[in-house]
Amino acid sequence: xxxxxxxxxxxxxxxxxxxxxxxxxxxxxxxxxxxxxxxxxxxxxxxxxxxxxxxxxxxxxxxxxxxxxxxxxxxxxxxxxxxxxxxxxxxxxxxxxxxxxxxxxxxxxxxxxxxxxxxxxxxxxxxxxxxxxxxxxxxxxxxxxxxxxxxxxxxxxxxxxxxxxxxxxxxxxxxxxxxxxxxxxxxxxxxxxxxxxxxxxxxxxxxxxxxxxxxxxxxxxxxxxxxxxxx
Amino acid sequence: xxxxxxxxxxxxxxxxxxxxxxxxxxxxxxxxxxxxxxxxxxxxxxxxxxxxxxxxxxxxxxxxxxxxxxxxxxxxxxxxxxxxxxxxxxxxxxxxxxxxxxxxxxxxxxxxxxxxxxxxxxxxxxxxxxxxxxxxxxxxxxxxxxxxxxxxxxxxxxxxxxxxxxxxxxxxxxxxxxxxxxxxxxxxxxxxxxxxxxxxxxxxxxxxxxxxxxxxxxxxxxxxxxxxxxxxxxxxxxxxxxxxxxxxxxxxxxxxxxxxxxxxxxxxxxxxxxxxxxxxxxxxxxxxxxxxxxxxxxx
Numbered sequence: 001x002x003x004x005x006x007x008x009x010x011x012x013x014x015x016x017x018x019x020x021x022x023x024x025x026x027x028x029x030x031x032x033x034x035x036x037x038x039x040x041x042x043x044x045x046x047x048x049x050x051x052x053x054x055x056x057x058x059x060x061x062x063x064x065x066x067x068x069x070x071x072x073x074x075x076x077x078x079x080x081x082x083x084x085x086x087x088x089x090x091x092x093x094x095x096x097x098x099x100x101x102x103x104x105x106x107x108x109x110x111x112x113x114x115x116x117x118x119x120x121x122x123x124x125x126x127x128x129x130x131x132x133x134x135x136x137x138x139x140x141x142x143x144x145x146x147x148x149x150x151x152x153x154x155x156x157x158x159x160x161x162x163x164x165x166x167x168x169x170x171x172x173x174x175x176x177x178x179x180x181x182x183x184x185x186x187x188x189x190x191x192x193x194x195x196x197x198x199x200x201x202x203x204x205x206x207x208x209x210x211x212x213x214x215x216x217x218x219x220x221x222x223x224x225x226x227x228x229x230x231x
Numbered sequence: 232x233x234x235x236x237x238x239x240x241x242x243x244x245x246x247x248x249x250x251x252x253x254x255x256x257x258x259x260x261x262x263x264x265x266x267x268x269x270x271x272x273x274x275x276x277x278x279x280x281x282x283x284x285x286x287x288x289x290x291x292x293x294x295x296x297x298x299x300x301x302x303x304x305x306x307x308x309x310x311x312x313x314x315x316x317x318x319x320x321x322x323x324x325x326x327x328x329x330x331x332x333x334x335x336x337x338x339x340x341x342x343x344x345x346x347x348x349x350x351x352x353x354x355x356x357x358x359x360x361x362x363x364x365x366x367x368x369x370x371x372x373x374x375x376x377x378x379x380x381x382x383x384x385x386x387x388x389x390x391x392x393x394x395x396x397x398x399x400x401x402x403x404x405x406x407x408x409x410x411x412x413x414x415x416x417x418x419x420x421x422x423x424x425x426x427x428x429x430x431x432x433x434x435x436x437x438x439x440x441x442x443x444x445x446x447x448x449x450x451x452x453x454x455x456x457x458x459x460x461x462x463x464x465x466x467x468x469x470x471x472x473x474x475x476x477x478x479x480x481x482x483x484x485x486x487x488x489x490x491x492x493x494x495x496x497x498x499x500x501x502x503x504x505x506x507x508x509x510x511x512x513x514x515x516x517x518x519x520x521x522x523x524x525x526x527x528x529x530x
Binding site for chain 1: 233237251437442443448
């Protein structure tokens with residue numbers, strides 16, 4: 001079943017720059033997809049449209065049954081609650097502890113304290129940071145901070161996890177640790193879309209790979225075929 | 232239950248927000264404190280002037296002097312004529328004997344001069360003392376009374392009373408204007424100060440939006456934070472109002488400059504004024520936050 005479906009999507013910015021044009025794409029539930037391409041190919045615009053940071057100029061984007069283009073500003077939160085997003089710069093609250101950063105995502109929904117505690121501990125265990133719940137972001141390494149960001153993104157149990165260059169600031173070893181965490185999450189049923197520049201990761205992970213160029217899909221590699229064709 | 236939990240957490244987060252961003256919170260609190268002190272002073276001044284105007288208005292009396300030739304029937308006739316004049320509230324007959332007694336009681340000099348006067352020799356006249364409903368039209372009433380046959384002179388402190396009341400009404404209006412203007416200016420000042428606080432927390436708002444917080448979810452903690460800032464900002468003005476005014480009242484013995492100008496009694500005046508200050512602080516803080524956070528909610 002498709003979780004994401006893009007039909008003839010076009011995005012032109014107010015400056016007149018067309019970032020995406022005539023894009024058609026489907027991503028199935030439970031998939032793990034890499035999106036790659038040179039700088040300016042439209043990768044960032046594509047994922048920004050998926051979590052409705054940007055609106056498509058034309059065409060239709062459906063994520064988890066929600067027509068993203070038709071979503072009013074006041075209702076965007078309904079989409080966001082189904083999606084987790086992870087960024088290159090982690091976007092953690094510097095004055096809050098690891099526990100508070102993750103719990104923050106649940107507290108705004110008014111869950112009981114016990115339930116929040118159980119969920120936060122469970123998710124921090126999954127990303128391997130249970131021992132650092134009282135630390136502040138500045139006391140953690142880059143890889144650890146990214147794992148906190150991932151924990152926060154998945155603590156709500158989203159159907160889709162969008163990762164925008166999550167390993168961009170990390171060394172190769174730490175990057176692979178993050179990839180292992182993401183693979184674990186994917187195995188639990190969460191669909192993952194990851195934008196990256198790191199071809200080594202793409203090759204090692206052996207997942208579906210979509211190559212964008214000038215706002216269009218240049219090539220769509222089925223799972224396991226990218227490494228073979230690009231080695 | 233869920234709503235209670237959310238509100239509870241918002242209150243906790245609001246206090247955390249105030250203390251974690253202390254330097255900016257301190258700027259907002261100081262801004263609220265200073266303006267509320269000025270608002271408090273204006274309110275105290277305005278209410279006292281208003282109170283004094285009311286006292287003066289209540290005390291102003293038209294004294295109509297009756298011709299000493301007038302007999303009892305004539306005096307009755309004058310009374311009937313006064314009673315039908317527009318804007319007359321109350322009237323009272325005061326005989327020359329009663330006035331003489333009052334004067335003799337008030338001063339030893341009067342007493343020694345007047346004690347030997349017989350009724351025929353007494354030059355003091357019988358009077359009607361008239362109070363009016365609308366003090367601004369006192370002159371019309373005085374003019375009407377003057378026309379009545381048997382009335383020789385009409386006195387009410389003409390000129391002085393009108394001027395005094397007009398001056399106090401003017402001061403009262405200026406004070407009210409100042410209070411309103413101050414509240415508006417404070418609201419915008421606080422709004423801007425909170426805007427800086429919030430701009431420094433744009434990241435937090437951005438993250439809240441990303442993880443699916445609705446506009447209300449984002450706005451409420453900041454509005455409660457504004458409420459807390461308003462509450463904290465009104466502490467010093469309230470203390471100054473309660474202790475400062477009570478001290479001032481006691482020091483002057485309830486009168487200002489002369490026995491003529493009476494100050495409003497501190498209780499319950501200081502408490503109502505303080506409640507208004509707290510309310511203004513809270514509302515202004517909440518409005519400031521609401522306005523400041525609005526900008527960051529556009530997606």
